[in-house]
Amino acid sequence: MxxxxxxxxxxxxxxxxxxxxxxxxxxxxxxxxxxxxxxxxxxxxxxxxxxxxxxxxxxxxxxxxxxxxxxxxxxxxxxxxxxxxxxxxxxxxxxxxxxxxxxxxxxxxxxxxxxxxxxxxxxxxxxxxxxxxxxRTPFVPDFAADLDPGIRQLHSSRYRRPSQLQPGTVLVVGASHSGTDIAYEVAAVQPTILSGRDCGQMPIRLESRSTRLAIPVLVFLARHVITRRTPIGRKAMREIRFHGGPMLRVKRADLAARQVRRETSRVTGVVDGLPVLADGTVLDVRNIVWCTGFExxxxxxxxxxxxxxxxxxxxxxxxxxxxxxxxxxxxxxxxxxxxxxxxxxxxxxxxxxxxxxxxxxxxxxxxxxx
Missing domain, CATH: 3.50.50.60 (FAD/NAD(P)-binding domain)
Structure with missing residues (x-):
């Protein structure tokens, strides 16, 4: 010692x-x-x-x-x-x-x-x-333990690539930027459902030429306007700390183009070993990627x-x-x-x-x- x-x-x-x-x-x-x-x-x-x-x-x-x-x-x-x-x-x-x-x-x-x-x-x-x-701690809801053991579950912190998933439909829980990025990637090879509230999206494409003109303005706003000293900043702080940030790279149109099934209801529990949404919809899936952040x-x-x-x-x-x-x-x-x-x-x-x-x-x- x-x-x-x-x-x-x-x-x-x-x-x-x-x-x-x-x-x-x-x-x-x-x-x-x-x-x-x-x-x-x-x-x-x-x-x-x-x-x-x-x-x-x-x-x-x-x-x-x-x-x-x-x-x-x-x-x-x-x-x-x-x-x-x-x-x-x-x-x-x-x-x-x-x-x-x-x-x-x-x-x-x-x-x-x-x-x-x-x-x-x-x-x-x-x-x-x-x-x-x-x-430090990945967050997964307690009811995840009640899901059918045949469903493969990964938190986003353990997800690396689509090959980790077994054949069948993939449910991605959480529609902030990490969830939408992963859902878009997985949807290229497997049927995918994305569940979670719509957190909004960045209006421009990150990789577009127009972004080069917009980025300096966006960085200025992010550094000097959307702060804890301004009403708009304090509102954004509550949203981002407790509900997640907006989609940044992937857009709603991208998800639709890859036929991602979008469910804005939250996953709230389990019925017969399967995840169920707040509106009562039961999702028959073989994989779940929890993009639910960290505790x-x-x-x-x-x-x-x-x-x-x-x-x-x-x-x-x-x-x-x-x-x-x-x-x-x-x-x-x-x-x-x-x-x-x-x-x-x-x-x-x-x-x-x-x-x-x-x-x-x-x-x-x-x-x-x-």
């Missing part, structure tokens, strides 16, 4: 955690980044094979290092993203410790925090929770800062009631852009500045008290 102390501990080595680490190192602050994966970027490597970002490479750079792509208007695939993150950590010599999963985070008497990692403990003055937009499970954070809605009580990632505790990488941490690559660097810079200011204030008080 060992104990280590560091000024700032960052939990999670994704784009948010690495960006925070960059800004803190640049300001001369000691930092340690820990991640449960074996390699930086593994969260992206485990996504489905054809996943691509929804913003072009031109807008996908983290602070201090351009995204390496010959075509700045191409949309990087998930493996390219994973390699970029690993390169980023090496390029800036960020202190990342992989295969290090934090089991419990507690407040220390007298200030600061303690992170339990197996039998070891890391203490810190500041901690940044950067474990991802929607937490906000923060029970490992033993600090009372989680609200009844399951989200941290924070603003721009700062938790006023727990000095020194920060979050980065949350959906709508400040703006719509917070969950997109063009927004993560700004959020991380804000957190790093708050940490530096807090640390300088503490140092000044210490000198004054002497």
């Amino acid at each position: 060992t104990t280590q102390h560091i000024e700032t501990l960052i939990i999670g080595a994704g784009q948010a955690g690495l960006s925070c680490g960059f800004h803190l190192r640049r300001s001369g602050r000691p930092v340690l980044i820990v991640d449960g994966n074996e390699r930086v970027g593994d969260n992206w490597r485990r996504q489905w094979d054809t996943l691509r970002l929804y913003t072009p490479a031109k807008y996908d750079s983290l602070p201090g290092l351009p995204f390496p792509d010959e075509d700045r208007w191409s949309y990087p695939g998930k493996d390219a993203v994973a390699e970029y993150l690993e390169t980023y950590a090496l390029h800036w010599d960020l202190p990342v410790r992989t295969s290090t999963r934090v089991d419990r985070l507690t407040a220390r008497t007298g200030g600061g925090y303690a992170a339990r990692v197996g039998d070891d403990t890391i203490t810190c003055d500041n901690v940044v929770v950067a474990t991802g937009t929607f937490g 906000q499970v923060f029970d490992w954070i033993q600090v009372p800062v989680i609200g009844e809605d399951g989200w941290p009580r924070e603003y721009r990632g700062v938790v006023d009631e727990a000095p020194g505790l920060f979050f980065c990488g949350l959906s709508f941490q400040y703006a719509f852009s917070s969950m997109l690559w063009p927004g993560v660097g700004r959020d991380a810079q804000y957190i790093a500045r708050r940490i530096a200011a807090r640390t300088n204030t503490r140092a000044t008080r210490t000198l004054t008290d002497r």
Whole structure:
């Protein structure tokens, strides 16, 4: 059993955690980044094979290092993203410790925090929770356990390609951008049903030439207009945090062209081993892909800062009631852009500045008290 102390501990080595680490190192602050994966970027490597970002490479750079792509208007695939993150950590010599999963985070008497990692403990003055937009735990409804065992079930986090599915009809549950992307892909080879409320769709094609004119405007709106400071932003925040974002790459017309059967009723239970919709329709399917997101499970954070809605009580990632505790990488941490690559660097810079200011204030008080 060992104990280590560091000024700032960052939990999670994704784009948010690495960006925070960059800004803190640049300001001369000691930092340690820990991640449960074996390699930086593994969260992206485990996504489905054809996943691509929804913003072009031109807008996908983290602070201090351009995204390496010959075509700045191409949309990087998930493996390219994973390699970029690993390169980023090496390029800036960020202190990342992989295969290090934090089991419990507690407040220390007298200030600061303690992170339990197996039998070891890391203490810190500041901690940044950067474990991802929607937490660690895939969400699947409880009634999924009552489905016929002959139905193959996969959460989107485990879906890689259509060959994982058995012959027969596929039900995709959840009609946000991941659900529509997967339904469109699967429908090319198997009959497909897509269930879930219509979350809307981006009005233009991502890969079209007209998008090159529209993207700068959309990024500006996502960064500066649709924020937690504006009525339209606060409304969008509630929708996206609790109901999912709009379709981005795949459109309603694309789903119709591949004869995807669209059901806007939610899957609410099981009848005779088969999924049933809220309107009573029973779906005879052989496969289900649950694109139902992730649970906000923060029970490992033993600090009372989680609200009844399951989200941290924070603003721009700062938790006023727990000095020194920060979050980065949350959906709508400040703006719509917070969950997109063009927004993560700004959020991380804000957190790093708050940490530096807090640390300088503490140092000044210490000198004054002497």
